[in-house]
Amino acid sequence: MKTTSSFLLLALVGIASAQDVSVAGGGHGGPNSPRKPLVTSTKLQQEIHSSNLVKHAKQLVNFSKLSNGTRAFGSVAHNATLSYIKGLLDKTNFYDTVYQTFPYLYSEGSATFSANGSSYSTSWFTYGPAGDVTAPLVIVNDLGCEASDFPAAVVGKIALIQRGTCEFGRKIALAGAARAAGAILYNNADGAIGGGTLGQISRPDVGPYVPAGAISGLDGQALVASISGGTEIVGNIHVVAVNENRYTSNIIATTKTGDKRNIVMAGAHTDSVPAGPGINDNGSGTATLLEIALRLPRFSFTNAIRFGWWTAEEFGLVGSGHYVTTLSEQEKQKVAIYLNFDMVASPNAGHFIYDGDGSAFNLTGPAGSDHIEKTFEKYFVSAKVKSAPTQFNGRSDYGPFLDARIPAGGFNSGAEGIMTAEEAKWWNGQAGVAYDKCYHQACDGIDNLNIPAWIVNAKGAAHGIATYAQSLKGIPREPRAPAREVQATKLSYDQRRHLACGGEIFSA
Ligand SMILES: [Zn+2]
Missing domain, CATH: 3.40.630.10 (Zn peptidases)
Structure with missing residues (x-):
């Protein structure tokens, strides 16, 4: 194509x-036009x-x-x-007008995570698969970069993994290889992980991706402390995602x-x-x-x-x-x-x-x-x-x-970008307000x-x-x-x- x-x-x-x-x-509208x-x-x-x-x-x-x-x-x-x-x-x-058609990967989604009645601020990973998983959380050893880091207890459960050392995609695929039902990755700093990606559409050499979300380091550490203290924590991961090749087109029109x-x-x-x-x-x-x-x-x-x-x-x-x-x-x-x-x-x-x-x-x-x-x-x-x-x-x-x-x-x-006071005078605009307050939004x-x-x-x-x-x-x-x-x-x-x-x- x-x-x-x-x-x-x-x-x-x-x-x-x-x-x-x-x-x-010269230039004519057509062979016979005046x-x-x-x-x-x-x-x-x-x-x-x-x-x-x-x-x-x-x-x-x-x-x-x-x-x-x-x-x-x-x-x-x-x-x-x-x-x-x-x-x-x-x-x-x-015009001579043509569609120039080709396939390209489309990947879009969002994730939510809640546990024992609280919902956590959660981000989705690009390429992450859709799914809905409710299961107890199981702590993964070390940083979840090796298959041996995943305990047998993780089967059918949500793997709780810390960020660090290896790629997000490897951790989530290893969770799949260990037959976890889902995975939550928490940051190795206090704050959130924003805009993360699994890096590749799939990792057949490592394992299948599972529904996954990313939470802040503070939230992750609190969950780890509770679970280590003997509390069972049941979590729910809900991921809505589309990952697919889509045919799409440019339009090229030449006079x-x-x-x-x-x-x-x-x-x-x-x-x-x-x-x-x-x-x-x-x-x-x-x-x-x-x-x-x-x-x-x-x-x-x-x-x-x-x-x-x-x-x-x-x-x-x-x-x-x-x-x-x-x-x-x-x-x-x-x-x-x-x-x-x-x-x-x-x-x-x-x-x-x-x-x-x-x-x-x-x-x-x-x-x-x-x-x-x-x-x-x-x-x-x-x-x-x-x-x-x-x-x-x-x-x-x-x-x-x-x-x-x-x-x-x-x-x-x-x-x-935010309009400056000087620009607001030039353009009769509003200083301190974005040029487009609805940039990349539903509005x-x-x-x-x-x-x-x-x-x-x-x-x-x-x-x-x-x-x-x-x-x-x-x-x-x-x-x-x-x-x-x-x-x-x-x-x-x-x-x-x-x-x-x-x-x-x-x-x-
Ligand atoms: Zn644009």
């Missing part, structure tokens, strides 16, 4: 480029209306209801999001017109975190690019425009990484720039432009990224809205493009959108796309050095998940 769809994409792009040389510099006006920033901005943006956002909210309030990748709601985008694009007959040797690319991720519907993160970017794509057929342009709606960004830039790594070197060279829009309608909005020239944060993008930053700076000046730089650290879908040395840029309206719904900020940003996205569709002046177009390995794909599953928007672990 993976190979087939990638080949299909490359084949389509290849055919299109061969045809397109004759119309480069000549259209060349796109300009002003004209495209005039096409962007908040009512249409909100209409798309409401659709995404409705889709989220199909999947218990989430649009996480692989869910019915996420697939409905993709069908909605592709359906609207296909109606325009203006049939414009020079496909010089592609202006813009992208936004379509998936949400499991915890919520993701209407600001990133329904806002998704809808912004969709609305621009639906308005472009009124214009002609010099350079081809390609949209990437990325899947599974929240699991670590998975869709954008897949796209970049499966694109041939020749096709990568044709992508002149990449513009990223991830969270553009935050309720307590800032206007943060990626620091492509490295002037503020000393992380400089590929040559041309500086030009993109200036293009957006000029836009915000023209819109009479203050802008500020934000670190160009690769923690959204532009990361894989940086690895491919493709100049990139974009802006966002802020995530879990990231329609009421979480800041419509005035969104319209400024959507027009800003239109400005960037129109400017570069007209001319790539200022962007180096000599062949670039071959891509570095895409950094995100070299990371472990858990490290990748830290790369999601804002870089938080949402399973913790």
Whole structure:
């Protein structure tokens, strides 16, 4: 499936480029359509209306209801999001649009633990299996890193294991090998264990995983003291979890017109975190690019425009990484720039432009990224809205493009960071409050959108796309050095998940 769809994409792009040389510099809506006006920033901005943006956002909210309030990748709601985008694009007959489909592991869950009537603050381990176990607790010797640490009494019981020395996954699999019914791991410091992982989906060489949870060191020590004192403690572990491979898709849409040797690319991720519907993160970017794509057929342009709606960004830039790594070197060279829009309608909005020239944060993008930053700076000046730089650290879908040395840029309206007093004056916002107080939560719904900020940003996205569709002046177009390995794909599953928007672990 993976190979087939990638080949299909490359084949389509290849055919299109061969045809397109004759119309480069012109641009027609179709073979028989009358000549259209060349796109300009002003004209495209005039096409962007908040009512249409909100209409798309409401659709995404409705889709989220199909999947218990989430649009996480692989869910019915996420697939409905993709069908909605592709359906609207296909109606325009203006794009070559493909699904780029591939499988990726989905792992999500939560755990609770109670014992002798008290409930404990408990965290789940990534990859941990679902289950419900009620049984007495049995203390495991030493640190539970060897099969011999598990006493015979643990059969059918809940193994109580201290953290340390070996991986969580080994301890939980050894508990399974010892035929324990479940396991509770307690920290080797007083506090809680947050965001733990079993490290691998399974460990057949060690044993089967059992339902497991993690509690604080203080809670664990208290349980050990009671049990050692002769008290029987019956515990209940309840784990809700889904661990499965899911097929999911990027949508790649390229204008049939414009020079496909010089592609202006813009992208936004379509998936949400499991915890919520993701209407600001990133329904806002998704809808912004969709609305621009639906308005472009009124214009002609010099350079081809390609949209990437990325899947599974929240699991670590998975869709954008897949796209970049499966694109041939020749096709990568044709992508002149990449513009990223991830969270553009935050309720307590800032206007943060990626620091492509490295002037503020000393992380400089590929040559041309500086030009993109200036293009957006000029836009915000023209819109009479203050802008500020934000670190160009690769923690959204532009990361894989940086690895491919493709100049990139974009802006966002802020995530879990707290607005300062100075910023509150710039943006008429609330000091001491997060830019998005519903970041990665169930409340990231329609009421979480800041419509005035969104319209400024959507027009800003239109400005960037129109400017570069007209001319790539200022962007180096000599062949670039071959891509570095895409950094995100070299990371472990858990490290990748830290790369999601804002870089938080949402399973913790
Ligand atoms: Zn995001």
